[in-house]
Amino acid sequence: MTRGRDGGRRIDGSAGTLERWAAILGGTALGFAGARRGSWALAALGGGLFLAGAAGVPLSSPLRQAALPALRREPTTTQANVTIAVPADKLFRHWRNVRHLAALFPHLDAVEILSDMESRWKAHGPGGVPVVWNSRLDKVRENELITWHTLEGADLPHRGTVLFRPAPGGRGTEVSLTLAYHPPGGAGGDAVSRLFGAAPEQQAREALRRLKRIMEVGALPTIDGQPSGRAERGGAEARLREVTG
């Protein structure tokens, strides 16, 4: 039940029209976002993607190769925010039981509780490369905040904060997750990307989305296992590509 994990990549990996549209729309969004944040690199990247999409340049082209490192050079600190239609105490209790967190990060294999404040985390990177760290809680403020940091020797040293704040107008709780990566080599975002194959910003956002869905509806929505013309024919897409080159 981890559809969110491949939400982005599924789309990326399929037909040409799709890629092109993703480039046009995504590129535009990125361009605007960049301009809004005053980031010319982002804005230019957005513009480039848009033009690539418009001109039908496949995104596996050199442009994309040039673009991706720019995307990956994320700041070491990343934050994601979501509003969940559930009271703060319920969310706090859920998060405080760190075993629950395995469901939020698809790369996590196990969370082992060592003591009230310490836990051991096992994850896997691409190709099943094991990633291990021990984590200790720093601050725990009932229904408000939890902070933690990894201990010496962690494969993925980081600090984290999750904040719960009542949302206005009975909308539930605003949850904000901050992760700061500081591996020995510097450039924390790069290390995370290398280990998990996605921008840390996106990972944080998807973790919060999973939390929201689990807390609001009790499950992650899925289409895995539903019928399509692909299943029986061993991939209509492959055939389509043959036809269209």
Add this chain to the structure above:
Amino acid sequence: MRALCWNGVNDLRVERVPDPRILGPQDAIIKVGLSSVCGSDLHLIGGHVPTMRAGDIIGHEFLGEVVEKGPEVTRLNRGDRVITVSIIGCGKCWHCQQEEFSLCDNSNPQPAFEESAYGHCTAGIFGYSHAFGGYAGSHAEYIRVPFADTNCFRVPEGVTDEQAVFVSDAVPTGYMAADMGNIKPGDVVAVWGCGGVGQMAMKSAFLLGAERVIGIDRFPDRLRAAQMKAGAETLDYSRVDIYDALLAMTGGRGPDVCIDAVGMEADSGGPANRGLAIEDLYDRSKQALRLESDRPAVLRQMIQCCRKGGTLSIVGVYGGLIDKFPMGAAMNKALTLRMGQQHGQRYVKRLFAHIEKGDLDPSYLLTHKWALDDAPQGYRMFKDKADDCMRVVFTP
């Protein structure tokens, strides 16, 4: 089972696919009885909506019988005759609680595309591309419905299958279009597009208190149906200048409420509408080059025609970006713009009540009933609007 699969632009085939299974505790499996084509399917088939994948089962307007349900489904029973709203709500998020079901936070399993393109992701829709969740559609023998308690509605005894099927999509979309117009007694409502949704918008405008309704199209059978069935006056945009005609009909004021039931593949109207030929050429070439995803001819015309301080209500589907949007006119004329995919779950009970009372009968939209095996030809006919086709409904 058999299902209608999209395999590429204008390539539809009926194929053997696996039967759907219960994948979540709130799922139900519906044995499809009737499944209708919809104008917005044409955008998908023609490749105008991004993120279709070869092999996807399309179709989102349907009626059927509950044959299986997950352990958490409480409001439905096996054997129930139901319609399912085409747009999927989870029933639990803040938007669903506000009855804004098409803005559901949780029903789209593939939110990444919409988030990057639109800033946020919206609800999942059956058979409606992977941007909208990638759910398998209803042109099949069976369909899986997630969050069935929220999205399936039992059809009252006195309502026929042919009336009920359109309560899945066309009727609530038209009704919501009229509802968003905030129609007041004495209002004149103009509706661009006299297909299924447009017809229902006209009928709904009267139900909500409009004094006059004007339907705009160029197909004689649709214009006739708008007159005879929906009680509208009509304008043929291939023959008259729409701006001149609407102003003449409204004492120079313009319609109070303008409804767009056409969307992204709008036709600009030909020689009768001044200057629009050049505009049409501009939009078509930009759309063909993928420099503009949608053709906004109807939107531009509505902004010109709408009375000062009036409301535009948009339910025709747009996918991405449009060019040359007359913002100056919209702002200086103090227009209200409202729009959205339908929040059908909000309206179903009200609509069934109208049908039972006899003041609404959507069954006339069903002009052709075909076997599912003939679905590709059915879509061709619907697209070409051949044989006065309003909607083809497939029976698996």
